[in-house]
Amino acid sequence: MVEQELTPAQNLMATILKGIPSEAEITRIEYEGPRIALYTKNYKFLRENNYVISDIVNTVKRRVVVRTDKSIRMEEEEAKKILLSQIPEESSVSTIFFDHALGEVIIEAGAPHILLGRKEKEVSFSVEKASDQIGWKIRVKQAPHIQAASLQNIYYVLKNQSEEREEFYRKVGENIFRPRLTQGSQVSILTLGGCNQVGRSCFLLITQESRILLDCGILPSARNPWDAYPRIDWADIDLDELDAVVMTHAHLDHSGYLPALFKYGYEGPVYCTEPTLALMTLLHMDYVKLAVMEGTHILYEMRDVRKMIGHTITIPYNLVTDISPDVKLVLNNAGHILGSATVHLHIGDGAHNIVYTGDFKFAKTALFDAATWNYPRVETLIMESTYGAKEDLVPGREEVEGILVKSINETLAEGGKVLIPTPAVGRSQEIMLILNSAMRKEVLTESPIFLEGMISEATAIHVAYPEFLSRDLRREMADGGANPFLSEYFTVIEHPSQRDEALKAGPAIVMATSGMLEGGPVLRYFQELMPEEKNRLLFVSYQIAGTMGRRILDGSRQVSIPGDEGKIKIVDIKSRVEKIDGFSGHSDYNQLLRFVGKLRPKLQQVIVNHGERRKVDNLANSISRIYRIPTLRPEVQEGIKLF
């Protein structure tokens, strides 16, 4: 008989089995997306002897995760009863979710530190003991302060697609760990969007083994579909040839087209951080809702958004993850919005390393630490240039906060209201924290702060993922410390009927979406407040060319907005209009340059994208002049050989 050669997968499994003592009672070894899952009947043994797993990881150089065998998992109802009987009330548990595909129970608690046994030592609940009793792994998470529809939707999908997800994870794993066809490595990218423009960011990375899409956004202000969406049609690729889609962050100019990929048949994985998935879900749900309400062309529907959720594999920062036979991915903090990441791709055993920044802030903000810069290696940098012009300089944080406080104080003193149009995600929470802290320190006149639109749900997602906030904020909130997002200064407008309260109130601050006055509840306040001189319109975020916000910034003092019953309403702007730069989640000109200068060893090339043409040109010129690094400034629909 001829001995059959083992496949690489069988070899891998055999190696793993060799390294495990029989007490571990391993029943199955299976791919689980980029991880290898070991199913055990004795979870306690592997937990208490964790060297077993570290030894395996060191040998096979793959991510390994331990799962409990299905035969030892207690029925959901019974397990829930046991948990409820043991969980102390003061931990304020709001959700207990059973993820059948992974054998994990997620316990969301208002005070998770109580369950995790920090601080209140006398509490008897033990995650380990409870886990051994019910046969499920337990993960304790911070609960959001209000029910967030987007988070509920994610649970709904995870629950309803648990069988498909098991199958999906296995297939993705087989695809990632398939044998390589060649040992060489060549890397090219096709630019599908986001070049010499801010919007529809999308690159296709091509190696000898893999096809990977980086971001997949829309350009909301575009007039025709050729300009609005990534040119995947031009790339002439079947969606099932894609190995993976990697998302830097949730903003629609980076993620807005993603559900459409699923509508047109993509079945593969999306990689991003957990908050990015939550925030994308929020923004996509809102996009669908608005399109239905306004009867505009609908790009995708809720079922496509759900399909996207079911195909997303979330990964934490700083963890090396195989995403194809020759590409390893690491997501790092980008400092831009919650969960935003720079993408580090390690190709062909280190033959070439790419960092794609997405949007990034290379300075500390109220919410986040500065973007990570100490990559082990990087030859090609693909970077944004939103603020790439020489004059795009922002004053230091304290100075900017001072300008904001002064401007608001002046308006309040004159009996006026301050209207701050903000994008729901990112700038809103940054401004909220600054206002809260300034009122606490009594430098900002105390007044109600009304929040409207998606701001409160986006804030709930910030509350749910404290581990993605800055070190300082985490320290402040650790072990039950006060959460600044939940300050008593904030009043959430939950229903349009409450708007009158905000409009009638005396001096006040109103924050509402959308950030560029392109729609949303902000327009309701806009039409009431702008005709009065004592009020003030305060922009705190980037205004894309072609939007109403930009037109007003450029000097328009009479604008038309959609009024009631489809009529157009003319609004005369008599109030003061001001823009305060520096709250942006983007790096300014100096920060962009400083970031490039920090990278070691010296870069081979820099590709500049995500900026108006003038900004791209200026930043590219500066980089080649100052650092003597070759720069590229491609158009959309170009192919570039990197290596």
Ligand SMILES: [Zn+2]
């Ligand atoms: Zn962004």
